[in-house]
Amino acid sequence: MKSSGNVITMHRKRRFDTWDVLIHLSLIIASLVCLLPFLHVAAKSLSSDAFVIANKVFLLPRGFTFEAYGKIFADASILRSLYVSVIVTVVFTLLGMIITICAAYPLSRKQLKGRTALTMIFMITLYFSGGIIPEYMLMNQLGMLDTLWALILPQAFSAFNFLIMKTAISSSIPVSLEESARIDGAGHFRILWSIVLPLSKPIIATLSLFYAVGRWNAYQDALFYIKQAVELRPLQLKLYYLVIQASESFQLEATQVQLSNPEVLKASCVVFATLPILCIYPFIQKYFVQGVLLGAVKE
């Protein structure tokens, strides 16, 4: 990006022309389209009910109040689902990375026999799966319905992440390095632990984030598998019932239904659920971009 940009700049030292203005303008509009919805919802969440009911809130809060957030933090079930989401995401990411590394490291080494066949076993899952119902039946048979294991185990192996990891290991770690370690008497695990893992730190960070953000955002499997155990709903599913289906009322609201306007509460729930992602977004963005580019190499 940089090099070509600079060269172009050097070769046409014209001033800003009409086209430049138009290009910048359309980009600004596109960016605003991405930003303004959040600002509006955030403004709504901080406004008082009267202004929201009168449809008077646009981009700035009117009648500033934290009341709605107070209600969220007083609602034990929302905090509980946040806790569930955090636990599931952490365990899922750790397990996913362990499995991915265990599969990618041996298969990235050329001396392993039957490498192609084994890789095929993993790659087929990228294109073909049993589908929603057989997977549901399996969870049922294993007795994992309405447990957190149903959210952790089935998706823990991702063929896509495996592929990226394998490519990254085989391209970034020279065979000679491994061989010299072997001559020095290092075993497989020692090589993995002292050479491969430290050298693959960037890719491990990227893939962990893929796993974590994917897990955090998904709700389909929770919708399927967590039916009776209301207290095990992760945050996204909770949000689904609360905001989109609106089938579930806020726990505190039971006493003051007439007084409060769910719109403000809904808005603050959205902000509450978005904040964790927004907080880490600036830091994880570059890892994601790297991951996309690595994935594209194979594609």
Place this chain on the structure above:
Amino acid sequence: MLLIPIAFVLVFKYAPMSGLVLAFKDYKIAHGVWGSEWVGLEVFRELFAKHDFGRAVRNTLLLNCLDLVFSFTMPIVLALLLNEVRNLRFKRINQTLLYLPHFLSWIIIGAIAYQLLSEGSGVVNNVIAMMGGNRVPFLQEDFNWLISYLAIGVWQSMGWGTIIYLAAISGINPELYEAATVDGAGRWRKVWNVSLPSIRTTIVTLLIMNLGRVMEGSFERIYALQNKATTEFTTTIPVLVYRWGIEGGNFSRATALGLFQSLIGIMLVLMADRIAKKLGEDGLL
């Protein structure tokens, strides 16, 4: 060491595949998967006769093809626009904002969409009403829903999709631009005759890959945006599988539908791979 992932894949990916036999059986809970009676293709015959089946296939194809028209082209346009920006900080800020929607769950996007677009209290309708227009039921009427669905898809993916194109553009040999300048090419000529042809292979590869996926459908995206007023276009294959199978308990029919989808999907992917290889690309497999 390899045993852990292999065991995992066997249990959680391959074991469900054996469950596909349900599609050829008349499943009764009392008899279990293996005890239920074989019925051959009876379930499929029943499935194809269903009115909802035709509708789901049509909707899946329709939504994905329209997505391909809009969500696929927008990142190309944006990438070309971003490439014309010389101020790196401006470019950075724009990219950060444009990538943001990609990181949000469909639930949050759906919730924001309702906050913005609902007929009675959505801010977009408030603005329309303020300017003297009529309120539009963006999400509560079939055809409007379709348009909103597509627009939200574009919104979510337009920034993120630029990454691959920007990388491809940055790989273009600067001498091509210099030569074009010497030949007196203006800005648009350079975009049209240098930038675009240089990323053509990337575009073609991605297009073929996406064509291979037109039978898939995002359950999460539709489910977060649907409501009772808009069943005409929201009935897609995954939604129907969920409704028939997990909500309705008709496991055989739902499995058959899922299997039908995967088989067509695999065929499309293989075809896409073939075409890609014919065109001299790397192929996908």
